[in-house]
Amino acid sequence: MTLLEVDGLDVRYGDFQALSGVRLHVDRGRAMALIGANGAGKTTLLRTIAGALTGSAGRIRYDGTDITGAPPHRRIRQGIAMVPEGRRLFPSLTVEENILIGASAAASPDWPLDRIYDTFPIIARRRRHRASALSGGEQQAVAIGRALAAGPSLLLLDEISLGLAPRVIAELYEMLAGLRAAGATLVIVEQDLQRALDACDDLTCLLEGRVVLTGPAAGVQRDEVVAAYFGVSTAGRADGVPSPAPGPSGGPPGRRATGPAEPPGDSEGRP
């Protein structure tokens, strides 16, 4: 059952078009990995779903409701919460106050403070400390706790592993696996391709603001993802024949690759 449906989304920053005709389907209880090079539009897409940005065209539906023009607090009330890139904690507030801010427009009382502290014992000890005094891993845990405090059904996670030690990243992803087991729906932006493929059911690759590959993570070939990631043409390969972008509900579920509409470019990306 579809929880989130993005259709034909265009987002512009002035003259620059960050997203063009983006389509995205996330089924309830699934985890979607959103990958792509820097500047491909991943963060823009997440922020538009969360309501921080407004598209110039296209619709966003959540749980059967059109939320295209809804402000962020209404979307949170309906169950969408976001962990922004770079954590973005309120530096002058304590850990606990940061988490309580996340509960300002809570969708459900599923995540009281106690449960958040049980999930992240490392921040329970530091609840009275300023958020700015914490380590990167602790801050990331607080940022996730702040999003969970809203009692979300859909959690948007933007590069939660950025700048963290591998052991801390592994712990965070273990925690995400626990959330998934509890029925949460996730959309994860992740630079580490392997980690994204391991943690998620589905995969969507953006290239220069367009969806170039989408489908279940399990069936996807690594070199196919790499090709979509960098926009290298895969023409000539048996499984890489370009096809039109997938419709909102068209076709049987399965791997669907679409050729990049733009010529190959964006060499700034890192795999």
Place this chain on the structure above:
Amino acid sequence: MNWVNAAVQGILLGGEYALIACGLSLTFGVMRLVNIAHGDLAVCGAYGALVLSAALGVPVWYTLPLLLPAAFGIGMALQVLLFGRALRAGILAPVMVTFGLSVVIENLLTAGATSDPRGLNGGGLALASFGIGPHITVSWLLATAFLTACLVLSLLQVALARTSWGRQVRATADDLDTARLVGVRVMPVFASVAGIGVATAALAGVFIGTISTFDPLTGTDSLIFAFEAVVIGGLGSLWGTLAGGVSLGVVQVVVGQVNQEYAVLAVHLLFLLVLAVRPSGLFAGSALEQA
């Protein structure tokens, strides 16, 4: 003992400066709004009390339960209709819009109430005094103004530190975009802060009107003193604002003891000195942050 007396009077006067400055400090700290019309809004409070007390036939103090909620509402309306739009239009727009508002208010007051100086009748409070020791006499009116300023600042501080409203205000002051993103409704937060700013200004205006006289242009002077109190105390710090106001008051009265002509000049020199030596203010570090 004259000097001690002067210092005491200066401290009391400083409470007045702090009361008018705290709204300026708060609106800057939260919304990054420099409200040039702040002093004029204070003077509007004084005129409002004058009109209300005449119309209702009650002492000035009895108009406050009517005047302060009205000022709060006007502040909210100004934020929603004017300041909020100006803040979205860039850095310069809020300065020009509030400057324009200041000019409009001053001219409307002149047209409606002439430029004659007026005073508010503070009743028995304005005439009574008490002594501390044999040499120091304190006016009950000044003492009340000072205690009121301390009370208002304390209440604000507690509200910012301990309530969920205060938490949202501080989060918004820290990072507006993220506050919106994680579910804070920014418009009511801004509107309430602007309401508090105008209500405290109106309260200060009533005290200014009872302690001395006022006319339609008094707001400009009040604004300068309020700005100096805020800058000396450190932007965004409520206790710093009180300390800044007290510093101004003490310098003004103590220098006035020597030569009245130099009293106001000395205040501005103190301000320039602080700006030159410690531009972040004597008590830098935000109360919004320390709360």
